[in-house]
Amino acid sequence: MKESSTRSNWQNQMCKNTYQLMAWTGAWLCTTALVTFGSKYLWDYQASYSIVAISLNIIVGFGMIRANIRHLDGADELMKKVQFDAMGIALVVGVVFGLSYEQLHQIQLISIQPEISDLVMLIAITYMSTIIYGHRKYS
């Protein structure tokens, strides 16, 4: 059986799911940028344009979520385990440390105002680190 140069149906489907996830994620990033920078530089915070932009951002966001679910559904069991472990750890770290960071500001131990972007970065870094760890663990 020397046919590893051709891909199986599952591998083809996984490639397709991955490209679709990339496309939807890219589209969501573009609409997020449109909301942020369009308001400031294009339509000077006019409410009607902002509402359209944020609605588009949310719709594309749902598309990205569906693409993510489809990607996970198509993954094999080891890939699913690595992904779910990473998501679980990222969620817990985000909630625990995110709340603690917010509380540090509330109890006036720090003067820096926590931003939502700080939480997003924390979750993203935790998720990526756990994915890398998971892949190394099973290699």
Place this chain on the structure above:
Amino acid sequence: MKNRLKVLRAERDWTQADLAKALDVSRQTINAIEKGKFDPSLPLAFKAARLFNMAIEEIFKDQ
């Protein structure tokens, strides 16, 4: 869980990629199963048994 996947694969001169393609999983999954780092699910174990035309117990041994 110990298994004989590597031996059975070698007997048929298959690469890990060949076996992965036959079982519709990634090569990394086959590698992890062969090294005992990951236990396959029951459907995957049955699939492997059908592929090698053997009983599951002949391929996978509970430690």
